[in-house]
Amino acid sequence: MDADVPVVLFSWQVFFPLWRRQRFPKEEYGRVAWDTHIYTGGHETTDDALHAYDLALLLTRIFEWYQDNDVIVAEFALSNLHLGADMAHHDEWQKYADGVFKRIKRGCSGGALLWNYDCQWPSWSMKDANTTMGIAWNLQNL
Numbered sequence: 001m002d003a004d005v006p007v008v009l010f011s012w013q014v015f016f017p018l019w020r021r022q023r024f025p026k027e028e029y030g031r032v033a034w035d036t037h038i039y040t041g042g043h044e045t046t047d048d049a050l051h052a053y054d055l056a057l058l059l060t061r062i063f064e065w066y067q068d069n070d071v072i073v074a075e076f077a078l079s080n081l082h083l084g085a086d087m088a089h090h091d092e093w094q095k096y097a098d099g100v101f102k103r104i105k106r107g108c109s110g111g112a113l114l115w116n117y118d119c120q121w122p123s124w125s126m127k128d129a130n131t132t133m134g135i136a137w138n139l140q141n142l
Helices: 013-018 046-051 051-068 086-108 124-134
Strands: 006-010 032-037 072-078 110-115
Touching: 006 072, 013 051, 032 051, 046 051, 046 086, 051 072, 051 086, 051 124, 072 086, 086 110
Parallel strands: 006 032, 032 072, 072 110
Antiparallel strands: none
């Protein structure tokens, strides 16, 4: 396999400290990217829900530096905000969606994916968050 094709490894953040420094050096293994998932507890306000990512993203940034590899937040959801998943709360959901991707962009170099595209819970689904909650995915302006 070409050395520029990344091998993606998963680790929960709680296990980041167990990996030794630069465990997979580029010279030996080629391009390595790490995948982690971030889920935070429930919050009553949009600002609190967004701030809940701060520590997890700080740990991610430190791990990137420690490993000298990118980290992808390959799974997260908008499920940590205790609001109705409906149009009545559209403004708060939009603020959250816009804010969480900007936070993740600052906190890791590999980007992020909302889990998932189409499922039974709108706050976990990019498609239903758009149709049910009115979220416009403004990802081009990050």
